[in-house]
Amino acid sequence: MTNAAAPADLLARIDRLESIEAIRQLAGKYSLSLDMRDLDAHVNLFAPDIRVGREKVGRAHLKAWVDDTLRDQFSGTSHHLGQHIIEFTDPDHAIGVVYSKNEHETGPEWVIMQMLYWDDYERIDGRWYFRRRLPCYWYATDLNKPPIGDRKMRWPGREPYQGTFHDLFPSWNAFWAARPDKAQLPEVAEPAPLECFLKTLRRGAPDPRIRVR
Template sequence: MNQDTNVLLERIDRLESLDAIRQLAGKYALALDMRDMDAMANSFAPDVRVGRDKSGRAHLKAWLDETMRKQFHGTSHHLGQHIIEFSDADHATGVVYSKNEHETGPEWVIMQMLYWDDYERIDGRWCFRRRLPCYWYATDLNKPPIGGLKMRWPGREPYAGTFHELFPSWDAFWAQRPDKDALPQIAEPAPLEGFLKTLRRGADDPKIRVR
């Protein structure tokens, strides 16, 4: 097999992997909304970490089952833009937006969030190694989340989400006072497969508060 053929096969594999990962995010949303806990758990790696001291799909299924029964009757997850970058042929990182609706008791809670994902291909199948949910707001449909502490679940004290904590550019933007009479400096474009890493600028993962 010559070099050109190898390059072509690698490019085809990359395109198929991109599609499989996007499908994975869609399957996760559908499985969650239809309460198929087996399909949900099987979208993750077999040894997925669950909490601080547990691992495996069975523990994940048990946690998801309890969470859905305790907090929500119905949900609907609407996916937005999805950025995917590969570290090698079998590992990738991604960011996917999600706009969600939740039927929770007498209130209808809407949410805007994003997932920071790690993907891994195991035995030919792409799955989640990790999903880090970062929330901007959650509030009753009729109560716009103006102001701070935008996470406003029924029966709980409001708290701040972590939507912007992945990316230091948010705080840096508001901390700057640009000179209106001078053109700003422009950083070099991020390298290929390095857009997300460049935006992160070495920031730590945020501490996520359980819903």
């Protein structure tokens, strides 16, 4: 069966699978290019008109910002990706969540970090790009200092502060605020609709304000 004769729904399903793989490759390329300091390869993973801060637009501004950040703070980095959930809003736009466990050589300390990225992806001229990456951190701490307690973001030379790892999803605070009646079975909500798992977990929550390192 040729593509021309294939049912439209089959072609759409194949396109979806190919797009999922392309987006997963995008996340992997992000980590590799960042760790190897190939900044041209890195910024070319983003849409050409990527917004950098509030007023700047374009890959050149992104490259300048990444360059400054890496030279000022890190001698070396390694980003290890975990689970990657991808959902489509239409054939050319998707959202995703990617876990990342990172290591940083920064001055006299070896800082480990657990975080996730909240991503927006866009297909432009047949290729998938990052439209936005929102980094949400749980902890950052010296390898020999477990981040027990509050304010788990503990960079050398800075006051500890709270990350935004749980702020994307209201379920975290709702879980700890609830006091279940153990004499009764809990109610179970209906499963999220297809392509709405992440949206359902968000429950309309606003994006958190991300503190720059």
